[in-house]
Amino acid sequence: MSATVQTSACPACAAAPLAQEVAGRAPSGGDEVMLSLPAIHCAACISGVERSLSAMPGVRRARVNLTLKRAMIDVDPGTEPATLAQALTSEGWEAHELDAATLAGTQVDRTGRDLLMRLGVAGFAMMNVMLLSVAVWSGAEAATRDLFHWISATIAIPTIAFSAQPFFRNAWTALRAARLNMDVPISLAILLAAGMSVYETAQSGEHAYFDAALSLTFFLLAGRYLDYRTRSVARSAAQELAALEVPRALRVAADGEAMVPISELAVGDMVRVLPGARVPVDGIVTSGASEIDRSLLTGESLPVATGEGAEVNAGEVNLTGALTVRVTAAGEDSTLHRLADLVAVAETTRNRYTSLADRAARIYAPAVHLLAFAAFVGWLWISGGDVRLSLNIAVAVLIITCPCALGLAVPAVTTAASGRLFKRGLLIKSATALERLAEVDTVVFDKTGTLTTGAPVAENLGDHARRDLELALALAEGSAHPLAQSLALAARTAGVRPANVTDLREVPGHGVEAVWQGQRVRLGRADWTGADAAAQTATYLQVGGRVLTFRFADRLRDGAEQAVAALQAQGMRVLLLSGDNATAVAELAGRVGIETFEAGVLPQDKAARVEALMADGRRVLMVGDGLNDTAALAAAHASISPASALEATRVVSDIVLLGGSLAPLGDTLATARSATRRIRENFGIAAIYNMIAIPIALTGFATPLAAALAMSGSSICVSLNALRLR
Amino acid sequence: MEVLVYLIPISLILGGLGLGAFVWTLKSRQYDDPDGDSQRILSDQYDDKPKQD
Numbered sequence: 001m002s003a004t005v006q007t008s009a010c011p012a013c014a015a016a017p018l019a020q021e022v023a024g025r026a027p028s029g030g031d032e033v034m035l036s037l038p039a040i041h042c043a044a045c046i047s048g049v050e051r052s053l054s055a056m057p058g059v060r061r062a063r064v065n066l067t068l069k070r071a072m073i074d075v076d077p078g079t080e081p082a083t084l085a086q087a088l089t090s091e092g093w094e095a096h097e098l099d100a101a102t103l104a105g106t107q108v109d110r111t112g113r114d115l116l117m118r119l120g121v122a123g124f125a126m127m128n129v130m131l132l133s134v135a136v137w138s139g140a141e142a143a144t145r146d147l148f149h150w151i152s153a154t155i156a157i158p159t160i161a162f163s164a165q166p167f168f169r170n171a172w173t174a175l176r177a178a179r180l181n182m183d184v185p186i187s188l189a190i191l192l193a194a195g196m197s198v199y200e201t202a203q204s205g206e207h208a209y210f211d212a213a214l215s216l217t218f219f220l221l222a223g224r225y226l227d228y229r230t231r232s233v234a235r236s237a238a239q240e241l242a243a244l245e246v247p248r249a250l251r252v253a254a255d256g257e258a259m260v261p262i263s264e265l266a267v268g269d270m271v272r273v274l275p276g277a278r279v280p281v282d283g284i285v286t287s288g289a290s291e292i293d294r295s296l297l298t299g300e301s302l303p304v305a306t307g308e309g310a311e312v313n314a315g316e317v318n319l320t321g322a323l324t325v326r327v328t329a330a331g332e333d334s335t336l337h338r339l340a341d342l343v344a345v346a347e348t349t350r351n352r353y354t355s356l357a358d359r360a361a362r363i364y365a366p367a368v369h370l371l372a373f374a375a376f377v378g379w380l381w382i383s384g385g386d387v388r389l390s391l392n393i394a395v396a397v398l399i400i401t402c403p404c405a406l407g408l409a410v411p412a413v414t415t416a417a418s419g420r421l422f423k424r425g426l427l428i429k430s431a432t433a434l435e436r437l438a439e440v441d442t443v444v445f446d447k448t449g450t451l452t453t454g455a456p457v458a459e460n461l462g463d464h465a466r467r468d469l470e471l472a473l474a475l476a477e478g479s480a481h482p483l484a485q486s487l488a489l490a491a492r493t494a495g496v497r498p499a500n501v502t503d504l505r506e507v508p509g510h511g512v513e514a515v516w517q518g519q520r521v522r523l524g525r526a527d528w529t530g531a532d533a534a535a536q537t538a539t540y541l542q543v544g545g546r547v548l549t550f551r552f553a554d555r556l557r558d559g560a561e562q563a564v565a566a567l568q569a570q571g572m573r574v575l576l577l578s579g580d581n582a583t584a585v586a587e588l589a590g591r592v593g594i595e596t597f598e599a600g601v602l603p604q605d606k607a608a609r610v611e612a613l614m615a616d617g618r619r620v621l622m623v624g625d626g627l628n629d630t631a632a633l634a635a636a637h638a639s640i641s642p643a644s645a646l647e648a649t650r651v652v653s654d655i656v657l658l659g660g661s662l663a664p665l666g667d668t669l670a671t672a673r674s675a676t677r678r679i680r681e682n683f684g685i686a687a688i689y690n691m692i693a694i695p696i697a698l699t700g701f702a703t704p705l706a707a708a709l710a711m712s713g714s715s716i717c718v719s720l721n722a723l724r725l726r
Numbered sequence: 727m728e729v730l731v732y733l734i735p736i737s738l739i740l741g742g743l744g745l746g747a748f749v750w751t752l753k754s755r756q757y758d759d760p761d762g763d764s765q766r767i768l769s770d771q772y773d774d775k776p777k778q779d
Contacts, residue, residue, distance in 0.1 A: 042765060043765040043766060043768040043769050046762060046765060046766060046769070047769050064762060065758065065759040065762055066759055066761040066762030066765055067758070067759045067760055067761040067762060068759070109758075113752060113757070116752060116757065117749070117752055120745070120748045120749070120752065121745065124741055124744055124745040124748070127741070128737070128738070128741045131737065144730075147730075151734065151738075155738075
């Protein structure tokens with residue numbers, strides 16, 4: 001709905017006091033550690049994990065939360081969370097360390113509990129007042145009716161004062177800004193109904209609307225709570241992804257090396273980056289030589305050689321040799337963060353999207369007020385100045401038209417749809433993402449890391465003699481470089497056994513060399529082995545005077561072909577934009593069946609291409625994972641990124657693909673379209689209900705019983721319709 | 727109709743008890759881990775005394 005739970009607009013504001021509360025709950029002197037346990041699912045897992053953890057040194061108390069798939073552990077100060085995670089993983093329970101600071105906001109979910117409390121109180125009050133009302137509807141009279149009305153009033157008034165506060169607060173904020181939102185008619189209806197009923201009761205009147213005011217509060221709070229749950233589940237899952245990347249760096253100081261949080265690094269510090277690790281900061285290499293993988297930043301699939309004096313950026317992956325880097329920018333100032341900031345600016349353009357609910361509210365809110373006011377003036381004129389009668393009818397109109405069904409129409413559908421998509425491994429982060437996704441007619445894919453896994457597969461083993469393969473295997477096994485490992489794996493699978501080599505050593509940044517039958521052999525980069533570099537990812541074997549080329553192709557991500565085929569079958573235009581070289585892109589486009597592609601696209605060109613498509617009236621869905629895609633992701637109508645993407649990229653996208661496969665993409669669009677159809681149907685149901693109910697209320701025939709029946713009836717219809725979603 | 731004098735307070739007290747129970751469940755964080763609690767009840771680990779915190 002247009003009005004949202006206010007505190008959720010700024011999770012960071014709520015996080016600070018909550019973090020203190022977390023700290024307060026941990027026993028004095030101890031630390032609280034959180035581990036993510038993605039694989040647990042059963043009672044045996046819970047007790048197994050808790051038993052294993054409790055037996056570990058330094059652990060005071062451990063409790064598993066199966067809903068969040070997390071373990072909360074009280075530990076002695078100084079216990080390393082990473083060691084606990086490793087120990088647990090080695091005992092067979094897959095565990096990952098979580099950054100507790102990032103998660104502080106989700107652990108103590110105060111807003112959620114607050115809403116649930118208000119909902120519970122409203123529910124109990126509604127049931128009791130309904131019981132009393134049944135007596136009145138079935139004919140209680142005179143003193144008995146008055147007594148029942150008074151009792152209802154004593155229950156209803158405090159309940160309304162407590163439970164309806166979120167609506168009052170939102171309505172007040174809107175009115176102060178001279179706007180109208182859904183909460184204004186809601187608050188007016190609740191307040192007027194309660195006030196009018198008290199007055200009627202005092203006058204021994206026949207009609208009191210306490211039950212209507214309470215059921216209004218209850219149904220609308222239910223919608224609000226559903227809405228909140230959906231978003232908090234998505235938010236906590238998204239935060240968990242972020243918390244999995246504990247930002248640490250290995251700082252080299254005079255007294256040795258130590259792991260420190262990135263926030264403690266200063267410009268000029270020396271940082272050691274081990275092979276296989278992600279570069280944590282921007283900096284200049286002071287010693288060491290290696291190759292770095294820039295694919296997340298630029299989309300290039302070929303690793304780049306780096307050495308003393310070269311610049312490295314946060315987010316790149318170091319492949320072969322250890323590097324010592326002098327920090328030039330860390331944390332907030334690093335390239336990664338600056339790009340993320342740019343994205344935050346770009347994102348505001350998308351926030352201009354008006355959801356269906358907002359569009360409905362924009363028509364609905366003024367209409368309701370005008371109608372109630374017209375009823376009041378009209379009846380004042382017809383009855384010749386009977387204020388009490390006119391006010392009664394105006395209140396009945398307000399209650400009947402109040403957007404109970406509307407308040408449930410959208411949250412019920414989005415809750416059902418998000419739940420379904422979450423089971424298929426999709427995390428819906430944005431409230432309007434489903435609606436935007438349903439409008440998509442063009443899909444733009446990124447290549448490296450999105451359609452491919454970013455892991456190379458050796459292609460042309462068959463072209464080489466067995467003896468050469470044996471030699472290549474022997475050399476490849478001496479290196480941790482991804483190309484070497486992939487080559488070794490492929491050779492082993494083909495049944496090749498390594499040749500006998502001696503003096504095997506890795507030359508960081510270049511390759512591996514060894515001595516074989518008295519001659520020097522090398523496996524590595526083109527310039528080092530004396531080969532002509534191929535256009536494609538490749539490694540070269542130098543034996544005596546010969547140089548052999550081993551070519552690699554990027555492996556397709558699971559389900560990439562199905563996803564593209566499914567999208568094309570739905571009539572989508574599918575494009576591929578990549579920063580990689582033309583050969584690689586053309587080859588991949590052919591494999592997955594994409595006809596339109598562009599290679600060598602710079603990040604800003606990607607965004608410009610997406611914007612050009614949007615200007616042509618196309619609704620673009622961007623699927624990408626690299627930092628070079630972030631601007632395009634932000635510019636697109638809707639965006640999806642895989643969980644393997646950098647955090648900055650995931651923050652921009654509306655939807656995060658949690659599993660490794662792309663296959664659910666086709667279904668996702670179908671689900672989004674059917675969810676939007678259900679929302680429209682629900683608006684239709686609400687409109688029909690109003691068309692019948694409003695004339696009855698306007699003509700003054702609406703009794704409290706009719707109001708109660710109509711309100712519950714339409715709410716139940718709308719909720720059931722939402723559950724039909726497949 | 728004198729029976730109302732007893733019945734109304736009784737119904738209100740029962741309602742109040744229900745509300746109190748709900749508030750207690752909420753305060754003691756029983757809605758934090760619904761999936762886990764539904765599994766924990768099936769645990770085959772028996773304690774002979776309450777857990778010492």
